[in-house]
Amino acid sequence: MESASPGQGDGAIISPSFAYGFSTSIHGNLYHLEGQKLVYSAGQFFAVMGGEDGKASFIPTHTAVRAVKGLRLANNKKYLAAVEDTYDADKQQVSLYNIPAEKRVRTLTLEKQHTHASTVVGISFSGDGKLLMIAAGEPDYTIMLWRWHSNKLVMTISPDCQVCCATINPWDESSLAVASSHLVRSYRLDLAGATDRPNNHLMLDHNGDTKVTCITYLVGGLLAIGTNTGRILVYSEAGMVAQLDISGAPLSSSGKQQSEPNTALQTPRTPNRPSGIGSSKQGFNSVTTAVQASKPVGSGDRNGVQALVQRGRGFVVAGSKWDVYLFDPPAATTKRTAGVETYTLSRRLSFALSNGRVPAQQTLLLSSSGGSDGSAAAGGAALTADAQVLGMSVSVTDDHLALTTASGKLLLLDLTAALEALQEADDAAAAAANSSSISGSGDAAGQAASAAGGADLGSSADAESANAGASGVDEADPNPTGWQVLCAGFPSARVVGLDAAQHLPVVLVVSEDKWVRVWDWVRRTRVAAKYLAGEQPLCCALHPSGTMAALGTTEALSLYYVLRHELAPISDLPVAKCSVVRYSHGGSMLAAVGRTNAIVVYPAYYGGGTGASGINPAHWRGNTTTYYTQSSNSGARRGAGEAAGVGAEGACLLRPLWVLKAHVSTVTDLVFSGDDSRLVSSGAGGAVYFWDLATGSRIMELEYVDKKCVYYAGKAWAFGHR
Numbered sequence: 001m002e003s004a005s006p007g008q009g010d011g012a013i014i015s016p017s018f019a020y021g022f023s024t025s026i027h028g029n030l031y032h033l034e035g036q037k038l039v040y041s042a043g044q045f046f047a048v049m050g051g052e053d054g055k056a057s058f059i060p061t062h063t064a065v066r067a068v069k070g071l072r073l074a075n076n077k078k079y080l081a082a083v084e085d086t087y088d089a090d091k092q093q094v095s096l097y098n099i100p101a102e103k104r105v106r107t108l109t110l111e112k113q114h115t116h117a118s119t120v121v122g123i124s125f126s127g128d129g130k131l132l133m134i135a136a137g138e139p140d141y142t143i144m145l146w147r148w149h150s151n152k153l154v155m156t157i158s159p160d161c162q163v164c165c166a167t168i169n170p171w172d173e174s175s176l177a178v179a180s181s182h183l184v185r186s187y188r189l190d191l192a193g194a195t196d197r198p199n200n201h202l203m204l205d206h207n208g209d210t211k212v213t214c215i216t217y218l219v220g221g222l223l224a225i226g227t228n229t230g231r232i233l234v235y236s237e238a239g240m241v242a243q244l245d246i247s248g249a250p251l252s253s254s255g256k257q258q259s260e261p262n263t264a265l266q267t268p269r270t271p272n273r274p275s276g277i278g279s280s281k282q283g284f285n286s287v288t289t290a291v292q293a294s295k296p297v298g299s300g301d302r303n304g305v306q307a308l309v310q311r312g313r314g315f316v317v318a319g320s321k322w323d324v325y326l327f328d329p330p331a332a333t334t335k336r337t338a339g340v341e342t343y344t345l346s347r348r349l350s351f352a353l354s355n356g357r358v359p360a361q362q363t364l365l366l367s368s369s370g371g372s373d374g375s376a377a378a379g380g381a382a383l384t385a386d387a388q389v390l391g392m393s394v395s396v397t398d399d400h401l402a403l404t405t406a407s408g409k410l411l412l413l414d415l416t417a418a419l420e421a422l423q424e425a426d427d428a429a430a431a432a433a434n435s436s437s438i439s440g441s442g443d444a445a446g447q448a449a450s451a452a453g454g455a456d457l458g459s460s461a462d463a464e465s466a467n468a469g470a471s472g473v474d475e476a477d478p479n480p481t482g483w484q485v486l487c488a489g490f491p492s493a494r495v496v497g498l499d500a501a502q503h504l505p506v507v508l509v510v511s512e513d514k515w516v517r518v519w520d521w522v523r524r525t526r527v528a529a530k531y532l533a534g535e536q537p538l539c540c541a542l543h544p545s546g547t548m549a550a551l552g553t554t555e556a557l558s559l560y561y562v563l564r565h566e567l568a569p570i571s572d573l574p575v576a577k578c579s580v581v582r583y584s585h586g587g588s589m590l591a592a593v594g595r596t597n598a599i600v601v602y603p604a605y606y607g608g609g610t611g612a613s614g615i616n617p618a619h620w621r622g623n624t625t626t627y628y629t630q631s632s633n634s635g636a637r638r639g640a641g642e643a644a645g646v647g648a649e650g651a652c653l654l655r656p657l658w659v660l661k662a663h664v665s666t667v668t669d670l671v672f673s674g675d676d677s678r679l680v681s682s683g684a685g686g687a688v689y690f691w692d693l694a695t696g697s698r699i700m701e702l703e704y705v706d707k708k709c710v711y712y713a714g715k716a717w718a719f720g721h722r
Contacts, residue, residue, distance in 0.1 A: 030391035074129035226305030322352035408492035488526035501546030552578025682711035
């Protein structure tokens with residue numbers, strides 16, 4: 001929060017300081033700026049996050065922008081192009097933003113004289129950032145090239161195919177590639193004469209089984225094409241120069257990839273690996289074996305290509321089996337056969353997350369195994385979303401890697417530290433193998449290899465712990481693979497509940513993906529998280545002390561203790577379809593509304609408590625505040641004086657202080673007065689009622705009803721009776 005300038009009067013200017021989440025509906029939503037800075041789409045803003053200090057700045061979109069649908073960063077790292085939906089137009093537009101100035105500088109629209117399309121399927125910058133390519137969608141799929149600084153359309157191309165992605169060669173702006181599901185075309189452009197010439201026509205699979213998932217240009221003007229079957233095709237203007245395959249690779253007992261240089265289609269491996277990081281020195285040669293069957297990316301037994309980005313003279317590939325593959329270019333002394341170029345798979349890095357509390361032998365696809373947020377796993381669907389890569393980026397210095405997943409995680413990896421740790425593990429394993437060959441003892445080799453694997457994991461964990469404080473990554477979420485998860489994950493669906501504590505810098509967030517997360521917004525780390533299996537969250541409230549949380553679901557109102565790394569259950573209260581829940585300012589009471597529109601007021605503490613006014617609710621209705629615990633063994637109940645506490649005796653159950661009935665329509669909000677002596681309730685039918693919490697009666701002289709209004713929220717502006 002910033003202070004207002006003298007000309008703006010009293011008050012404060014509220015500006016965002018950090019974004020707990022990113023847009024999961026955008027593919028290619030993450031890019032590296034200089035150093036370790038990242039830029040990504042976060043709702044109505046573009047967040048620029050510093051990798052070293054964890055600070056973030058924001059570039060706002062225009063107020064007319066409804067949603068951002070696409071993102072592309074110029075190679076000079078100064079300009080950002082975004083595909084936007086607007087409120088006042090039925091066609092998408094492309095806006096360009098100046099990142100250093102944090103403002104929008106140009107907007108390009110889809111005009112009828114250029115295209116009849118209303119959507120944009122691809123955008124790309126030339127190497128100098130002055131030329132912008134816009135690929136329109138159906139019905140004509142027109143490719144438009146703009147000198148966007150001068151708002152001048154240079155030329156248009158009609159590719160005669162259903163374009164799904166397109167890109168300009170960053171080293172040669174006269175070279176352009178477009179791709180549909182089953183074919184890729186490249187063009188040689190004459191920008192001065194506004195003409196184009198198809199340079200190559202590539203049919204990947206005549207049977208239509210192989211589908212293009214991504215394309216990118218590599219150093220030297222080579223075009224790399226990723227497919228859903230795991231094949232990576234590399235073309236030059238003269239034709240194919242390499243064909244690689246990541247669809248499957250058998251693992252050795254140590255977790256390393258076995259060498260099979262002549263295998264194009266290999267047996268797919270499972271993601272159940274104890275180490276999480278594999279390695280390989282295998283070289284992939286050009287092959288011509290056709291793929292006979294395919295599966296969508298990220299499903300079934302195929303390891304499809306989800307993202308492909310250039311790194312140095314090589315490239316990085318994200319597969320659909322929790323793996324990232326680093327391909328290096330051929331060495332200068334490597335011999336070529338018939339023009340075939342060999343790329344080397346130097347390393348395979350897994351981003352299958354583990355929080356250190358899950359046995360390594362448990363499969364990641366079982367719902368009984370632990371999830372990456374430190375609680376019970378969200379089931380196969382959530383873990384599959386963990387494997388779906390939305391965006392991937394490599395830093396300018398090629399030593400840091402970042403990717404985003406459909407489950408709302410932003411993962412960071414120090415490639416230098418990770419590769420050094422892997423090299424140490426390889427050296428230890430080689431030394432163990434040599435020792436075994438000399439001594440003839442297989443047991444010694446096995447023990448040494450295990451020790452090498454342990455050293456590998458320890459090195460990665462140490463590197464993560466050392467960098468956690470500087471990068472804003474949760475130190476309590478150790479990951480043996482070396483990946484750092486920013487804030488231990490973000491919501492991947494619409495947020496349905498949000499609340500902050502008064503006395504601690506913590507915030508509670510509940511989203512439709514059934515995850516409940518508590519964050520420390522000062523340290524920008526996760527405090528606790530929980531997956532609500534079988535329940536749909538509807539609302540939430542955080543106790544003013546930050547030590548308790550109330551979650552309204554379709555089944556009940558659930559109370560939890562907020563502990564470090566855990567949300568410990570306290571009780572489930574019988575408030576079905578709880579849509580609104582609020583703690584009082586003093587924290588002594590809890591008010592909730594369910595499907596009956598009856599307002600139920602509970603004591604927040606067992607045996608009652610004292611509110612801000614000093615009144616003890618325990619004396620308001622005699623013994624109605626008596627609570628009891630239900631034994632998990634015999635079901636016996638005990639009174640308040642006999643209670644043994646929470647834990648072995650079972651969950652504590654509370655009896656309501658008051659049940660307030662008056663609303664006929666849906667209750668939209670509940671507000672406690674500043675001294676907690678009164679409660680204000682608003683309804684969708686235009687009714688605003690005031691309740692005296694000392695007597696449980698409605699204050700008739702203060703109520704207000706206007707059936708023409710629908711009230712959604714209220715606020716007690718000051719202490720006292722307002």
